[in-house]
Amino acid sequence: MRLPALLLSLLTFHAMATAGAQAPVVVHALHVPQAVEAGDGSRRLYYELDIGNFYADTGTLQLTTASVYADGRSAPIATFSGAQLAGLLRPGKELDADDSLAIPGGAHAMLLIAATLPAGAPPRTLRNTLTFRTAKGAVQTADDIPVAVNAAPPVVLGAPLRAGLWLADEGPGNAQSHHWGSVVAQNGLLTIPQRYAIDFFGLDAQGHAVRVPIDKMADSAVTDWVGWNTEVLAVADGIVRDVQDGVADRKPLSPQEQPDELTARTLYGNFVVLEVAPKVFVHYAHLRQGSVQVKIGQRIKRGAVLARLGLTGGAGAPHLHFHVADKTSFADSQGLPFVFDSYTPAGHTTEGDALNKDSTISISPNAARLHRRMPLNGDIIGF
Numbered sequence: 001m002r003l004p005a006l007l008l009s010l011l012t013f014h015a016m017a018t019a020g021a022q023a024p025v026v027v028h029a030l031h032v033p034q035a036v037e038a039g040d041g042s043r044r045l046y047y048e049l050d051i052g053n054f055y056a057d058t059g060t061l062q063l064t065t066a067s068v069y070a071d072g073r074s075a076p077i078a079t080f081s082g083a084q085l086a087g088l089l090r091p092g093k094e095l096d097a098d099d100s101l102a103i104p105g106g107a108h109a110m111l112l113i114a115a116t117l118p119a120g121a122p123p124r125t126l127r128n129t130l131t132f133r134t135a136k137g138a139v140q141t142a143d144d145i146p147v148a149v150n151a152a153p154p155v156v157l158g159a160p161l162r163a164g165l166w167l168a169d170e171g172p173g174n175a176q177s178h179h180w181g182s183v184v185a186q187n188g189l190l191t192i193p194q195r196y197a198i199d200f201f202g203l204d205a206q207g208h209a210v211r212v213p214i215d216k217m218a219d220s221a222v223t224d225w226v227g228w229n230t231e232v233l234a235v236a237d238g239i240v241r242d243v244q245d246g247v248a249d250r251k252p253l254s255p256q257e258q259p260d261e262l263t264a265r266t267l268y269g270n271f272v273v274l275e276v277a278p279k280v281f282v283h284y285a286h287l288r289q290g291s292v293q294v295k296i297g298q299r300i301k302r303g304a305v306l307a308r309l310g311l312t313g314g315a316g317a318p319h320l321h322f323h324v325a326d327k328t329s330f331a332d333s334q335g336l337p338f339v340f341d342s343y344t345p346a347g348h349t350t351e352g353d354a355l356n357k358d359s360t361i362s363i364s365p366n367a368a369r370l371h372r373r374m375p376l377n378g379d380i381i382g383f
Contacts, residue, residue, distance in 0.1 A: 021140050044115060059134065067080075090175065090181040123149055166201065167349065228288075237300065249311045262331045288312070343383055
């Protein structure tokens, strides 16, 4: 039989159709994950599974359950079904009424998985099992789908902003965010440059990002936003690898043009990319026009002022877009995890409450500082 030989020659894992209950799907991970300690004290692996219903004439497969196993463990460390499965879907995707994900024949779907790890050393490999239901009601599975784990610890970074309160918006762990949920298909690759990206919004002492009422926000000026013009800092010693300045700041919430291509220059507005280790690049975006103080090739010390927080590029309001990736460029890079060496966990809120100056947000500015953690979506932190 020539077909199995062809399938086995592919580089991605193939759960092949065989006699019994094996689903005719092709599954691969987009990137090798690294364990990272999150702001809530959990250790997590963030990764994605691209699932292809290989044969067009198979008909629709309904994904009902995804389970994750660590190394040789017989019990899963995570199982996702129903609402938990829905939480793994990209923006705009949803389950059918029966809590299953429909994957038509010849089509693809993607799961964005945050697996909380048990105590002890991180696993060397994850194994994933996917359970499907066919159009005739039969149950099929794809078993032991491997995902290698990178044992290296995440890069440790200093503060990217001056002292104050900051909302980690659209942050790590939120599959429905425009960061983790934005998959780039280009030049034969699937990448997620913003896998761990954070939009940092400055907050006042009450946890609010803007000083005008929510019904007047469309009329706000950049100076009404708490974070506007804050100094943006180098998070580590490094070398400036790319820079753009000269893009004009816009009015908050004003219409944005859709870029013709996905590049740093079309998306970031004014920006700085700082190489802090081999193949580790820190991307700072939406900087204020005329504020960039560094040049390409310049060596920078941790804590140096790079620029000021602005409203340029693909941003609706003043904030700092911050992420770490394995390349200077945007579209062909993979987002990497990071931890801040120290910050204060001052609270947690939603974007909606932070934008509503009349909302009540609990703030604990004197909470014990955390060390070597990655803030999660909605965390309020102080540097």
